[in-house]
Amino acid sequence: MSRTExxxxxRPNVQFRQVGKPLTRTDAPGKVTGRTPYAGDYVMPNxxxxxxxxxxxxxxxxxxxxxxxxxxLKGVACVLTAADMPDRTSATDIPGQTxxxxxxxxxxxxxxxxxxxxxxxxxxxxxxxxxxxxHAAELIEFELEPIPGVxxxxxxxxxxxxxxxxxDNIVAERKIRKGDIEAGFAEADLVIENTxxxxxQEHAFLEPEVGxxxxxENDVVNIRVSTQVIEHFRPIADAIGVPHNKVRVRGALVxxxxxxxxxxxxxVYLALxxxxxxxxxxxxxxxxxxxxxxxxxxxxxxxYRTGVTNEGKITAMDVQMIADAGxxxxxxxxxxxxxxxxxxxxxxxxxxxxxxxxxxxxxxxTSAFRGFGAxxxxxxxxxxxxxxxxxxxxxxxxxxxxxxxxTGEPMSTxxxxxxxxxxxxxxxxxxxxxxxxxxxxxxxxxxRGLACYQQSYGRLTxxxxxSEAWVGVEMDGTVVVRxxxxxxxxxxxxxxxxIAVEVLGVTLDNVVIYNSDSAVTPLAGTTTAxxxxxxxxxxxxxxxxxxxxxxxxxxxxxxxxxxxDVDMAFNEVFVIDRPEKTMPLVNxxxxxxxxxxxxxxxxxxxxxxxxxxxxxxxxxxxxxDYAYGAHAVEVSxxxxxxxxxxxxxxxxxxxxxxxxxxxxxxxxxGGAQNGQGYALSEEMLYEEGRLVTPSFxxxxxxxxxDMPRVECIILESRSGVGPFGAKGIGEPAMTxxxxxxxxxVADAIGVRVFEMPITPERVxxxxxxxxxx
Amino acid sequence: MPENRTITLRIxxxxxxxxxxxxxxxxxALRQLGHMExxxxxxxxxxxxxxxxxxxxxxxxxxxxxxxADGREVTTVSGLGDLDSPHPLQQAFADGGAAQxxxxxxxxxxxxxxxxxxxxxxxxxxxRLGLSGNLxxxxxxxxxxEAIADAAAVMRAEGGEP
Numbered sequence: 001m002s003r004t005e006x007x008x009x010x011r012p013n014v015q016f017r018q019v020g021k022p023l024t025r026t027d028a029p030g031k032v033t034g035r036t037p038y039a040g041d042y043v044m045p046n047x048x049x050x051x052x053x054x055x056x057x058x059x060x061x062x063x064x065x066x067x068x069x070x071x072x073l074k075g076v077a078c079v080l081t082a083a084d085m086p087d088r089t090s091a092t093d094i095p096g097q098t099x100x101x102x103x104x105x106x107x108x109x110x111x112x113x114x115x116x117x118x119x120x121x122x123x124x125x126x127x128x129x130x131x132x133x134x135h136a137a138e139l140i141e142f143e144l145e146p147i148p149g150v151x152x153x154x155x156x157x158x159x160x161x162x163x164x165x166x167x168d169n170i171v172a173e174r175k176i177r178k179g180d181i182e183a184g185f186a187e188a189d190l191v192i193e194n195t196x197x198x199x200x201q202e203h204a205f206l207e208p209e210v211g212x213x214x215x216x217e218n219d220v221v222n223i224r225v226s227t228q229v230i231e232h233f234r235p236i237a238d239a240i241g242v243p244h245n246k247v248r249v250r251g252a253l254v255x256x257x258x259x260x261x262x263x264x265x266x267x268v269y270l271a272l273x274x275x276x277x278x279x280x281x282x283x284x285x286x287x288x289x290x291x292x293x294x295x296x297x298x299x300x301x302x303x304y305r306t307g308v309t310n311e312g313k314i315t316a317m318d319v320q321m322i323a324d325a326g327x328x329x330x331x332x333x334x335x336x337x338x339x340x341x342x343x344x345x346x347x348x349x350x351x352x353x354x355x356x357x358x359x360x361x362x363x364x365x366t367s368a369f370r371g372f373g374a375x376x377x378x379x380x381x382x383x384x385x386x387x388x389x390x391x392x393x394x395x396x397x398x399x400x401x402x403x404x405x406x407t408g409e410p411m412s413t414x415x416x417x418x419x420x421x422x423x424x425x426x427x428x429x430x431x432x433x434x435x436x437x438x439x440x441x442x443x444x445x446x447x448r449g450l451a452c453y454q455q456s457y458g459r460l461t462x463x464x465x466x467s468e469a470w471v472g473v474e475m476d477g478t479v480v481v482r483x484x485x486x487x488x489x490x491x492x493x494x495x496x497x498x499i500a501v502e503v504l505g506v507t508l509d510n511v512v513i514y515n516s517d518s519a520v521t522p523l524a525g526t527t528t529a530x531x532x533x534x535x536x537x538x539x540x541x542x543x544x545x546x547x548x549x550x551x552x553x554x555x556x557x558x559x560x561x562x563x564x565d566v567d568m569a570f571n572e573v574f575v576i577d578r579p580e581k582t583m584p585l586v587n588x589x590x591x592x593x594x595x596x597x598x599x600x601x602x603x604x605x606x607x608x609x610x611x612x613x614x615x616x617x618x619x620x621x622x623x624x625d626y627a628y629g630a631h632a633v634e635v636s637x638x639x640x641x642x643x644x645x646x647x648x649x650x651x652x653x654x655x656x657x658x659x660x661x662x663x664x665x666x667x668x669x670g671g672a673q674n675g676q677g678y679a680l681s682e683e684m685l686y687e688e689g690r691l692v693t694p695s696f697x698x699x700x701x702x703x704x705x706d707m708p709r710v711e712c713i714i715l716e717s718r719s720g721v722g723p724f725g726a727k728g729i730g731e732p733a734m735t736x737x738x739x740x741x742x743x744x745v746a747d748a749i750g751v752r753v754f755e756m757p758i759t760p761e762r763v764x765x766x767x768x769x770x771x772x773x
Numbered sequence: 774m775p776e777n778r779t780i781t782l783r784i785x786x787x788x789x790x791x792x793x794x795x796x797x798x799x800x801x802a803l804r805q806l807g808h809m810e811x812x813x814x815x816x817x818x819x820x821x822x823x824x825x826x827x828x829x830x831x832x833x834x835x836x837x838x839x840x841x842a843d844g845r846e847v848t849t850v851s852g853l854g855d856l857d858s859p860h861p862l863q864q865a866f867a868d869g870g871a872a873q874x875x876x877x878x879x880x881x882x883x884x885x886x887x888x889x890x891x892x893x894x895x896x897x898x899x900x901r902l903g904l905s906g907n908l909x910x911x912x913x914x915x916x917x918x919e920a921i922a923d924a925a926a927v928m929r930a931e932g933g934e935p
Contacts, residue, residue, distance in 0.1 A: 028867035031875030032882060033859060034810025034851040041809035204910050206814045206822050207876040255812075255876030256910050287815040489874025489911050662870030662916075669913030670873065696819035696908060704904035704914045 017569055018502040019724055022662035025494035026513060027253060027487065039226040039252040040210035040284050047212070048077050048126040050273055050283035051133035053140055054292065055111060058118040058327075058689025059149025059162070059362040062111050062142065067123055069139040075132035078277050079140070080124045082112040088239050090268045105165055107328040107365070109239060109268055115144060116164055117327035117364055118690045119292030126273045126281050149362035151689050153324040154301065156359045164327055164360035171325040171358040172333035174340040176412055176618030184316025184351025188307025192388050196304070196380040197755040198738075200324075200684040201297035201369060201677075204701055207255020208290040213270035214280040220519075221271045222248045228257045228486050229526040230518040232264055239268045240275055247271065251516025254527075257488035258674070259368035260294050262528045263330055291694035295330050295367030296684065298323040298358070300339065302380035307351075312392055312399045319343045319380075321356040323373070326365035332358035334460065335366070337613075339373035341622045344412050345381040346423040346454040347403040352412060354618065362689045368528060370674065374455050375735045379756065382451035382739035386746065396450055396743075397431055400424075404452075411454070411626070414619040419656065419727065420719035423452050423628040426652035429713050430632035433650045443640040446647070447748025451736035452630040456623035457530035457728030458721070461610030467535035468522035471500050471543040472600030473551070475593060477571055477586035479504055479511040480600075485524035485536040486516045490730055491663035492532045496540045498659055499723050503544035504551075505568025506585060522602060530728035533659065534624070535605055537723040543603035554597055555588050625720060627727040629653035631672070631736040635744040639767055642760030644680055644745055646706075649737075652713035656720030656727035668733045669710040675737020677701040683757050780843035784808065785852030793839045799825070799832075802839035803849065810851045810879050814908070821907030824880035825849050831887035833906070850879035853886060861931070862886060865924035866917070873911035881907045885921045893929050895921070 030036035055062075067079045089106035111122050123140055127133040150162040156169040163169060185191060211225030221242070223233075233247040240247075254261060266283045273281040285293055300323050307316035321339050325332035336356040343354040371378075389399040400423075405411060407421045431450050438446050459465040469483040481500050487493045497511040514521055524536045548568065555573045556563040559581045567576050573588050575581035592599055613620040634648040651668045658664050681700040685693045693699045718725035738756060745763065746752040751770040753762045777792045784806070793802050800823045803811045811834055814822030818836040825834045826848035854860035859867070862882050872878045881904065888895050888903035895903070900921050901914075909917065 022870065024868050025870065025872075027875070028870075028872050029856050029859070029863075031872045031878055032850075032863040032866045033855050034849060034879045035856060036875060037809060038812070038876065040813070204908075205874070205876070206820060206908065206910055207812070207874070208814070254874060256874040258910070284813070287817065287819075489876075491873070660870075666870050666873050666912055666916060669915045670911045671913075673913035674910070695817055696815055697817065701908065701910065702913075703908065704901045704917075707914045709915045709918065710913050 016502060018498050018508060020658050020661065023498060023508050023660060025491045025660065025663065026497050026508065026511070027494055036253055038207055038255050039224055042212050042224050044212065044214060044280040047280040047282050048128065048273070048277055049130040049133050050269065050281050051125045051137050052121050052269060052289065053123040053125065053137045054119045054121055055115040055144060057115065057144050057146060059147045060115040060144035061147055062113050062115060062122070063145050064141065064143040065122060066141040070125060070136040073132065073136050073139060075128040076125065076136045077128070077279065078126045078273060079136065080272060080276065081122065082108060082110040085109060085272065086241060090239050090264055105329040117362055124269050124273060126277055149689055151361055151363055151686065153322050153359035153361055156361050164362060169360040171329055171360050172336055174337050174356045174618065176340055176343065176352055176354040177616065178412065178414065178619065179351035181316050181318060181351050181353045185307040187315040189310045190391065191305060191307050192391055193303065193305040194384055194387055195754065196302045196383055198300045198376045198379050199756050200299050201682055202291060202684060202699055203258040203260030203369060205256025205258060205260055208285040208287055209261065209265040209293060210284040211266045211270050212280060212282045213274035215274055215278060220246050220248050221274055222250060223267055223270055224250045224252060225267055226254050226261060227251055228254065228261045228488055228528055230484055230486060230516050231523060231526065232267055233518045235264060236267050236271050240271045248519040251486045254486060254488040257527065258370045259372065259528065262368040262526065263295060265294055287696070288694045292364065292691055295326070295365045297369035298325065298332065298335050298366040298373065298376065300376040302376065304380055304384040306384060306388060308388055308392065310392065312394045312402045314347060314349055314403050316351040317344055317349045319354040323358045324363055324366060325358040325360050326363045327360065328365040330365050330367035332366060335373035338456070339377045340618060341412055342374035342377040342454060343381065345378060346405050346452050346628050348405045348409055349412065363686055364691065370731050370734050372731065378451065378453045378735045379739050382736065383742050383752065386743045387752070397427060400427060400452060413613060413622055415621045417626045418721060419625050420654065420717035421628050422654040422715055422717055423630065425715060426628065426654060427452050427630040430630045430650045430652035433711060433713060434632050434634055434648055438634060438636065438647050443638050444636050445639055445748040446634060446636045447744045447746070448632070448634050449740040449743030449747055450630060450632045451740035451743060453732065453736040454626050454628055455732040455735045456626050458534050458607055458624035459529045459531055461608050461621050461624060462612045464609045465525060465531065465535060465607040466604055467524045467539045468602060468604045469496065469524060469536055469539035469543050470522050470600060470602045471540060471547055473504070473547070473589050475589060477506065477510070477584065477589055479506050481511060481513040481540060482521045483515055483524045483536055483540065484518065484521040485532050486527040488527050490667055491660060492527055495533055495659045495663065496536060499537055499540050500544045503541060503548050506571050510571065530730040530732065533726055534722040534728055535607060537726065539603050539605035541723040542605060543601040546603065547601040550597060551588055551592065554592055558591065625727065627654065627732040629732055629736065631740040633740045633744045635741060635748055637745055637748040637763060639749060642763030644758060644763065646676055646708050646741060649708050650711045650713065651733065652715065653729060653732055654715040654717050654727065655729050656722060657716050657718050657724045658714060659726060661714065664714060664729050665712045667729045668712045671733025672710040672737050673702050673707055675734045676707065676741060678756065679738035679741040680757050683759065778840060780840060782842055782847050783845065784847045785849060795838065795840060797839045798835050799837040799839045799842050800834040803834060808849055810849050812876055812879055821880045821884060822877050824883045824907065826883055826887060829890065831884045850882050853882065861924040861927040862921070865920040865927065869916050869920040869923060871912060871916040871920040877907060877909045881909065881917060888921065889925050889928060893925060895925060
């Protein structure tokens with residue numbers, strides 16, 4: 001890793017003792033020794049095993065559902081269908097947040113009469129063993145009368161198209177109207193228009209959805225589940241018809257999320273069966289269940305029409321986006337909102353029209369996935385930048401340089417991001433790090449690509465997001481952090497520990513973090529939207545600082561000095577530059593305890609609260625702040641087979657401030673992999689809505705043989721709104737990867753493949769078309 | 774009803790008995806015996822999360838029937854080391870930030886053990902090939918490659934495994 005700390009826009013350097021160091025994460029030892037229990041590893045006596053029966057067509061009327069034979073099977077405890085439960089849905093418009101129901105378009109818990117996608121749940125089974133539950137599923141008789149469906153969002157928009165629900169298939173429409181688009185195009189020397197297509201993507205976390213539920217002595221339904229959002233206790237309670245304080249969600253360290261465990265997965269099914277049977281129930285999705293059982297990344301069709309001067313200055317941009325929302329709404333209205341806001345990318349575009357729509361189809365529903373619409377926009381705008389550069393004959397980096405949004409300038413929504421914008425530094429460093437090109441042989445061509453991005457971190461400001469954390473010191477000087485935040489593998493809780501111990505001057509091995517329990521850890525909000533470090537990190541820092549001030553004040557009295565002269569480090573409290581005035585932290589804690597001085601603190605951090613963007617112009621503040629960076633790759637393309645290999649993959653991101661550089665690199669390298677699969681090999685093939693690639697032998701994500709070593713260039717502007725000036729890296733790490741690869745392939749073969757994934761078939765077809773024309 | 778048979782597995786150095794039907798996989802059997810460190814990712818042999826060593830060879834326990842392991846040595850990630858005395862691979866993975874969500878790691882560390890057993894000084898290509906049956910979605914593998922190379926160096930320096 002190379003690390004760069006540029007002065008431009010940076011705050012003065014600070015001397016950290018724990019933050020900014022690649023410390024061994026608090027969760028690592030348990031994970032590498034197999035000690036860490038995941039949600040699926042908890043067992044209780046007398047547990048029933050669950051199975052979900054699913055529809056095997058995508059669009060149909062359920063005309064018969066007979067579960068009597070399954071119910072009669074020995075060892076079956078309970079079978080539930082829609083007839084056994086109130087007419088309730090299993091989704092909210094924003095997970096864990098507003099709790100608003102959209103009765104017409106939210107998914108029913110189980111199919112009542114209409115199947116809208118392949119795999120939609122028909123019945124729930126609980127039995128003594130998994131084998132019996134599987135057998136019971138085979139005994140359920142059902143008839144599905146096919147209804148013509150619609151499987152392409154463009155078709156779904158046409159008059160007379162089959163309706164998924166409602167009066168038309170439009171789920172959400174968003175627009176930006178900024179500046180004077182006509183004048184902008186009039187000013188242009190050249191107008192370039194292209195349409196780009198992006199695919200479905202499966203999260204493919206290695207741990208399938210899983211949970212264990214039971215009813216406790218307070219009649220509270222407890223659910224131990226793999227989730228990004230413990231605040232789901234609210235919609236779960238609504239769905240099963242109990243008060244919110246009668247559901248407790250306990251997370252576990254999550255075996256991968258990426259947005260796929262942001263919506264409800266198995267929770268409502270578990271809660272219902274635990275309630276109905278009075279026994280512990282366990283549900284673990286098979287891999288095939290997981291493929292059809294949670295929402296995917298939205299495929300987009302994006303048309304960019306860009307006006308530019310001969311010097312490469314963008315004068316106007318008109319963008320049309322259509323996203324496939326699939327069969328139910330879930331987070332589609334917000335995914336297209338992110339795409340809308342991100343439409344021009346990290347560029348200054350004063351004359352901008354964007355129209356983004358989410359359209360219902362009978363495909364698998366789509367929802368949150370790392371990048372959340374902004375990534376799909378980047379896939380298009382960065383390919384468009386290369387198309388413009390090629391047409392104008394301007395160097396690709398130079399064209400971008402002439403248009404980059406600069407610190408203090410207004411973005412697409414008119415909002416001025418509060419932090420530094422270091423896209424240019426990132427792009428230059430990533431591009432330069434590609435070094436000498438690899439040699440070319442035989443049918444192998446090589447090419448290079450660059451892509452830059454803007455990606456929000458923190459949730460939409462109209463959600464009025466908050467996060468809580470509690471920090472306390474035990475009698476022996478060890479530290480406890482309590483926060484509801486879920487850890488989905490990025491080191492979320494270890495980072496909280498690192499922040500708390502930095503402030504309190506103890507070492508990381510002296511901290512324990514309790515997290516993700518909706519009943520006993522202060523609610524911290526979701527681990528989504530690249531918000532965990534920003535929100536909960538700020539809350540933990542605030543709690544630790546308040547606690548520190550109290551401890552230091554007491555220590556100052558003990559030492560007979562001013563509070564400003566006291567420091568805390570490595571489990572000692574001391575007077576700066578007076579080595580004789582020191583005591584172990586544990587002694588100070590005992591003094592505080594004897595005097596009744598409070599040794600803990602609960603803090604709440606509030607993101608900036610805003611209103612929804614203006615519905616006509618799309619102007620306003622959408623997010624708290626934005627991250628910027630660039631990805632550069634070198635690829636080889638075999639022009640005979642169409643096979644693409646990524647030879648070099650280099651990322652440069654301004655992360656604001658690293659809390660743990662090893663964790664930041666890990667996010668960047670994982671994002672590079674996730675984006676590489678998206679660009680080249682990961683393909684969900686549907687036939688009339690039926691997924692025909694529901695396994696890892698058909699859905700191909702990059703293996704150890706496919707990934708180059710990913711090089712990370714980490715810049716620290718210390719300008720972010722997170723703790724110590726941090727920004728976020730979870731989503732940004734992935735955003736620019738796929739368009740960088742697409743640009744490199746186009747550079748290698750001289751023709752662009754406008755649809756991802758860029759499979760060998762598509763490469764060969766593009767080459768044939770080029771040769772034919 | 775399927776016939777159950779009592780089998781003995783020597784798991785991490787200790788004999789354990791269980792009664793299983795013929796179709797029970799080694800993955801299910803191990804978890805039923807409490808070895809929750811063996812993870813289920815796909816049950817199809819596509820992901821390697823369930824990898825264990827059977828008589829020193831890395832196998833996907835989801836593709837191995839429990840009966841076929843009767844009387845054999847089974848080593849899981851927990852058999853390599855523990856929190857107090859971690860195996861060099863476990864130490865390198867933890868310190869190198871090679872585990873993120875960690876769900877694939879028990880299988881990957883077992884596969885890595887088999888790679889180093891085969892060749893104490895594996896090249897990066899050896900490591901890549903040896904891990905080609907293990908999927909990871911979080912790390913991009915870079916830190917995993919580094920951790921395995923680091924651990925192999927430590928093991929060579931120590932003149933074998935601890």
